[in-house]
Amino acid sequence: MPQYFGKLPTTNQPWNNIGGVQAVNWSDAYGGKQRTVNFECGNSRLQITILSSNLVRVRFAPTGEFTPRRSWAVTVDDSEWEKVRFEVQDTETTVEITTEKIRLCVQKQDSRLVCFDKANRPFAEDVDMGIGWRRGAVASWKKIYADEHFYGFGERTGFLDKLSQVKTNWTVDALDYDALTDEMYQAIPFFMALRPDVGYGIFFNTTFWSQFDIGAQKPGVCQMETRGGELDYYIIYGPEPADILRTYTQLTGRMSLPPKWALGYHQCRWSYESEDVVRELAREFRQRRIPCDVIHLDIDYMRGYRVFTWSPKRFPEPAKLVSDLAQAGFKTVTIIDPGVKYEPEANYHVFDQGIANDYFVRKADGVLFHGYVWPEKAVFPDFLRSDVRQWWGDLHKSLTDIGVAGIWNDMNEPAIDTRPFGDGGEKIWFPLDAPQGDGGDEGDKQTRGRGDETDGGDEGDEGDQAKSENVSASPCPRVPVSSSTHLEVHNLYGLMMAKACAEGLQRHRQKERSFVLTRSGYAGVQRWSSVWMGDNHSLWEHLEMSLPMLCNMGLSGVAFVGCDIGGFAGNATAELFARWMQVGMLYPLMRGHSAMSTARHEPWVFGDRTENICREYINLRYQLLPYIYNLFWEAAQTGAPILRPLFYHYPRDRQTYTLYDQVFLGASLMAAPIYRPGVEYRAVYLPAGTWYDWWTGEKYTGPTHILAHAPLERMPLYVRGGAIIPMQPVQQYVDELPQNLLHLRIWPGENQYLFFEDDGITNNSHNQNYSLREIRVYTQENQTVVDIVKRVGEWIPPKREIIVEVVGIGEQRFTDDGGAYILRF
Secondary structure (H helix, E strand, O other): OOOEOOEOOOOOOOOEEOOOOOEEEEEOOOOOOOOEEEEEEOOEEEEEEEEEOOEEEEEEEOOOOOOOOEOOOOOOOHHHOOOOOOEEEEOOOEEEEEOOOOEEEEEOOOOOEEEEOOOOOEEOOEEEEEEEEEOOEEEEEEEOOOOOEEEEOOOOOOOOOOOOOEEEEOOOOOOOOOOOOOOOOEEOOEEEEEEOOEEEEEEEOOOOOEEEEEOOOOOOEEEEEEOOOOEEEEEEEOOOHHHHHHHHHHHHOOOOOOOHHHHOEEEOOOOOOOHHHHHHHHHHHHHHOOOOOEEEEOHHHOEOOEOOOOOOOOOOOHHHHHHHHHHOOOEEEEEEOOOEEOOOOOOOHHHHHHHHOOOEOEOOOOOEOOEEEOOEEEEOEOOOOHHHHHHHHHHOHHHHOOOOOEEEEOOOOOOEEOOOOOOOOOEEOOOOOOEEOOOOEOOOOEEEOOOOOOOOOOOOHHHOOOOOOOOOOOOOOOEEEOOEEHHHHHHHHHHHHHHHHHHHHHHHOOOOOOEEEEOOEEOOHHHOOEEEOOOOEOOHHHHHHHHHHHHHHHOOOOOOEEOEEOOOEOOOOHHHHHHHHHHHOOOOOEEEOOOOOOOOOOOOOOOHHHHHHHHHHHHHHHHOHHHHHHHHHHHHHHOOOOEEOHHHOOOOOHHHOOOOOOEEEOOOEEEOOOOOOOOOEEEEEEEEEEEEEOOOOOEEEEEEEEEEEOOOOOOOEEEEOOOEEEEOOOOOOOOOOOOOEEEEEEOOOOEEEEEEEOOOOOOOHHHOOOEEEEEEEEEEOOEEEEEEOOOEOOOOOOOOEEEEEEOOOEEEEEEOOOOOEEEEO
């Protein structure tokens, strides 16, 4: 075999085959809710659990023994699902399980599984070995059907469809990522597969290193592999993407409704290095009449990068600064990293408390682990422990007490170097055998004695951990030991930091909703935090890539997502920044951000033309806030993404399957941005139905392709026939002025729309403290009829005038009293 690029041949261990079914029996372990079928396959066991009519859990244990449920499990426990009706037919060759929506067939000869919909179309079908295992790994092989496409996989670069690619689930600091990058900051082992009339999703329920090979190694075969001890995955039948996401987010959780101000424009930089700079920034926004709700403070607000401190020189009066910003309509968000400066006998309360209570990660021999991040030598809380999360969450009180309204969690993959930043170190993570967590199974608490407090500089597993200096610490009490290790929970570190933060803010800002942002996470991160796509670059390629990245996050259950507008690293041109702001108007999280080594990236630094474009599109964002806020409510209720690829609404239209550069904001608005320099025309695909140009009102009938004119001032934007879009007057920040005018823009057609409102800030909307109104539009006797149903809910909007405009036909006005109205145009 020829050697190439210095590589040597590799021989993998052979896979062991699951073999045939030798016995079938029922499990009745969940309080009489009989839902599990066990298949004895020699010394191994296959288990299928029916959780709902479109959701089944498949588990395989090579040893015949399944791992107990973990205390940090992200999925709803099997016992918590309502009992579902299904039938089992045990024949000589197969076992068939039938629900209201699907049929599962297990072949007894080789234990292969295949699912069928009611039209007898197969999906999630085992091929090749079906299930196999070898030392340190277990895997499953599924058939890829003709014209099948694959989406989701969490945070991924490149285009929308991931067919013929390999996707690894292992959180890393993905600095300088590009279209070919595999591992990213987030690890979400979930995907959905779509072909005409058939759609399904698979959540690979493993926190260990795992990988999807979607036909790359062997065309027509999708391989799922984990380095955990068992195979555990959920099959979710659609058939449409919305159905899949509704069930997936029921399984892993849904986002809470954020404060409405978090939907406005955010401004950030690494760093606005002093109070004076921040105050000048705020003045510029208000004087230039560019709306902005949030200012983020990056790491330089701290004293020497010590978390939960303020620089006494650059930010001498943080409480006054935060208060003054609030008076001007700005919310303050501060960054927090997990690395705690190693600083014995320095009266640094975070370090002292963590050492005293043994809250920091230790190696398997009890030695305190350390690495290098912004404060140089640092130690790291074990967020897998509930007591550590409680402590960490309570540390945020020092920030919330002075008015900080949100927290930005960074560097939590975790991002660690072997040497101080700038000294050419290597990136590492905790030793893979480092114990973490409260215990293996829920309530399982053991104790361990503390080892020698000196770090002997041992190398971690497989050479991934570099040698470190000696670290000493004061004695501390005996604490619970975990039967899990970093090998198992590495992917959960960022998620659990975000959870600790969110729960702390809930305790200390009980009257108001808070904003939480995280760089790293795992499946279910939407329950605790919004997410941004990390350190992107000021490149046209990154602008183009942002839409499929955010769409795939939304298709992975994480709706509140964004990319740094203008690019974090490098210098944007005026044209790039203008185009990026147009696209950024669509991002669920609309934040501008840039790095310290770059030129400033505020909207006004590129000249009058770019500033005017930025102002226009930020203004449009604020006008659309009632519509966008409604999308967030929908995401909180159903798990629906806010930013959606076209196939989400047209899953039977093959033209949409690989179309990555057009996007829906909700169900009604479709954008076709410009993502290359010097381009003023582009092809736009309009699917079946009636479409209207947002800017000109021109009408089109799809499916068709058109050539859109897009000078620098215009991003092509289209509206579906029948669209109902609530809008408000431009404000410089959310709730700057009384909401005394609501503009309902309606395009002729047929539609029904649920319009949700509340105060946008308190946590009372779950107690009927909201307003919900159904609006219908239809055609009757050559007239467009707008039927506004009586308001439901206890929240009463302020006295206001409602303008109902049927675009291209006319408008009517009335003073809203919550009653029913039928308007004819």
